[in-house]
Amino acid sequence: MNNAFNITCYKLFAYVLKSVMCAFQHLKNEPKNCAFEGSCGPKTRISTAKTVAHFKAGHSSADICAYSVFHSSMASALNEPLLGLLKANSRSFYLTLRVLPGAIRPQIGLAYLLARITDTVADTEIVPPAHRLELLQKLRERISGNSSAPLDLNGLAQQQALPAEKSLLENVETGLAALDAFSAADQKLIRAVLATITSGQELDLQRFADASAKKILSLRTDTDLDDYTYRVAGCVGEFWTKICRAHLFPDTPIDEPQLIADGIRFGKGLQLVNILRDMPGDLRKGRCYLPDESLAEIGLSPTDLLVPANENKLRPLYNRWLDVAKSHLTAGWAYTNRLPLGQIRVRLACAWPILIGAETLSLLRSGRILDPDTRIKVPRPRVKQIMLWSVVSYPFQGTWQKQLKFDAKAIASGDNLA
Numbered sequence: 219m220n221n222a223f224n225i226t227c228y229k230l231f232a233y234v235l236k237s238v239m240c241a242f243q244h245l246k247n248e249p250k251n252c253a254f255e256g257s258c259g260p261k262t263r264i265s266t267a268k269t270v271a272h273f274k275a276g277h278s279s280a281d282i283c284a285y286s287v288f289h290s291s292m293a294s295a296l297n298e299p300l301l302g303l304l305k306a307n308s309r310s311f312y313l314t315l316r317v318l319p320g321a322i323r324p325q326i327g328l329a330y331l332l333a334r335i336t337d338t339v340a341d342t343e344i345v346p347p348a349h350r351l352e353l354l355q356k357l358r359e360r361i362s363g364n365s366s367a368p369l370d371l372n373g374l375a376q377q378q379a380l381p382a383e384k385s386l387l388e389n390v391e392t393g394l395a396a397l398d399a400f401s402a403a404d405q406k407l408i409r410a411v412l413a414t415i416t417s418g419q420e421l422d423l424q425r426f427a428d429a430s431a432k433k434i435l436s437l438r439t440d441t442d443l444d445d446y447t448y449r450v451a452g453c454v455g456e457f458w459t460k461i462c463r464a465h466l467f468p469d470t471p472i473d474e475p476q477l478i479a480d481g482i483r484f485g486k487g488l489q490l491v492n493i494l495r496d497m498p499g500d501l502r503k504g505r506c507y508l509p510d511e512s513l514a515e516i517g518l519s520p521t522d523l524l525v526p527a528n529e530n531k532l533r534p535l536y537n538r539w540l541d542v543a544k545s546h547l548t549a550g551w552a553y554t555n556r557l558p559l560g561q562i563r564v565r566l567a568c569a570w571p572i573l574i575g576a577e578t579l580s581l582l583r584s585g586r587i588l589d590p591d592t593r594i595k596v597p598r599p600r601v602k603q604i605m606l607w608s609v610v611s612y613p614f615q616g617t618w619q620k621q622l623k624f625d626a627k628a629i630a631s632g633d634n635l636a
Contacts, residue, residue: 299392300331306382307334313605314567321465322564328396329408329457332361333415335390338383340419342374343503347427351420358416360394362409369394403464411457418449429504434520436506436513443493443509448482451489455481455553467558480553484568487546491575494539494582497523498590508535526588536587540579547572547579551622559615566608569621573604576622 304327308315311330315323339353353374359365368391375387397405429435437443459481463474493500493507500507506520513519516535522528554568577596585594596604611617 299389300328300396303382303386303389303393304331307331307386310571313570317563317567319466319561319563322461325400325404325408325461325465326458328393328400329411331386332393332408332412335386335393336361336412336416336419338378338386339371339374340423342377344377345374347423351423354416354420354423357390358413358420361397361412361416363405404461407457407460407464411453414449414453418446421446421449426505431502431504434501434504434506434524436508436510436520439509439511443507444486446507447486447489447493451485452482453485455483455485455550458485459553462557462561462564466561466564470558472556472558477553477556480549480556483546484550484553484572487543487550488571488575490539490543490546491578494536494543494587495578495594498588498592502590508539523588526586529586529588532588537583540582544576544579547575548622555619562612566612569608570605573608573621574601577604 304315305312308330315327315330318326336354336357339350339357342350353369353371356365356367356369360367360369371387371390375384378384378387397408400408425437426435437446456478459474459478463472463477497507501520501523506513506523508520508523510520512535513522516531518528518531518535523532550568550572554565554572557565557568574596577600578594581594581596586592587594608618608621611621
């Protein structure tokens with residue numbers, strides 16, 4: 219192994235390990251019913267000094283060091299209220315955000331925060347879909363820069379059960395104003411990804427406007443599902459790739475079209491994992507993301523999926539979508555390993571959701587996928603083990619590569635696998 223590469227790995231090892239330890243603390247403090255992906259916190263319009271003081275009170279010197287690095291790099295582009303909102307609302311993405319290089323962390327952090335705002339607007343079910351759609355369209359116009367009309371989401375904020383999401387909506391203008399801190403090129407990328415995400419959220423609201431537990435609506439075709447996964451997640455892989463390329467390795471020879479194609483599939487795969495895992499809950503909200511045409515071919519309707527006894531009949535179709543998700547995640551693993559070797563933190567940030575997603579798929583293959591009382595998830599101790607092993611094994615690329623086995627068929631990015 220190249221000595222210079224080994225030295226670089228070990229220099230970064232201490233920093234990355236500190237970030238991982240701090241991320242573990244975040245996992246430990248999550249509400250138990252939220253599992254890996256769910257986290258909320260108190261309303262967080264607080265000063266930097268109070269944030270750091272509160273953090274120091276309950277953490278080790280290594281955690282404090284990692285937090286200080288994280289906070290200072292984010293503070294260079296995002297103001298104090300936004301930093302607090304980001305930490306309170308970042309859920310599992312906090313794990314990824316902590317380890318990212320400072321050159322891209324603010325852009326990705328703000329894009330994520332704005333996407334969380336649009337997602338919160340779209341998901342406030344107590345508000346009629348037509349009103350949510352109107353607010354979402356106004357928000358999209360503001361993000362795109364096509365409108366400067368002030369947004370008042372305080373009414374919607376009062377409907378939020380979680381203090382963090384309430385504060386998120388109350389501070390929408392602060393988030394929108396933060397876009398101006400970035401270069402024109404970065405603003406263009408952030409606006410483009412959010413335009414695609416909000417188009418998916420709007421389409422979702424339109425499709426399921428009349429949905430309820432007694433009236434389950436579904437997507438129509440496999441193409442509809444593939445399009446949806448692109449709009450809400452695949453486009454994020456494209457954005458991530460372009461931001462990384464622009465700021466971290468602009469001059470490195472690389473097959474950029476291939477990287478973007480694999481990045482899109484990476485995002486699609488993660489979204490498919492969520493869809494397949496969350497199916498029982500979505501069905502009871504009147505939403506079925508498995509296409510109606512495919513269900514009809516095996517003699518099932520969306521309503522039939524409310525009956526856990528129909529699992530055996532659904533399994534062949536469900537497993538086919540598990541295979542699609544696995545194929546996309548395998549392309550995501552190829553993506554991760556096409557990034558320059560020196561981009562250790564970006565590679566780790568990509569590896570964690572892929573490896574955790576792959577384990578989730580394994581659990582779904584044998585789990586009770588239609589049972590609303592069964593929550594299929596990777597246990598937290600296993601999440602920690604995955605993260606630590608990825609850091610420890612990184613200098614030994616043969617061992618690193620074996621964390622996820624390649625499927626040669628899955629790597630062809632041009633195929634329409636849906």
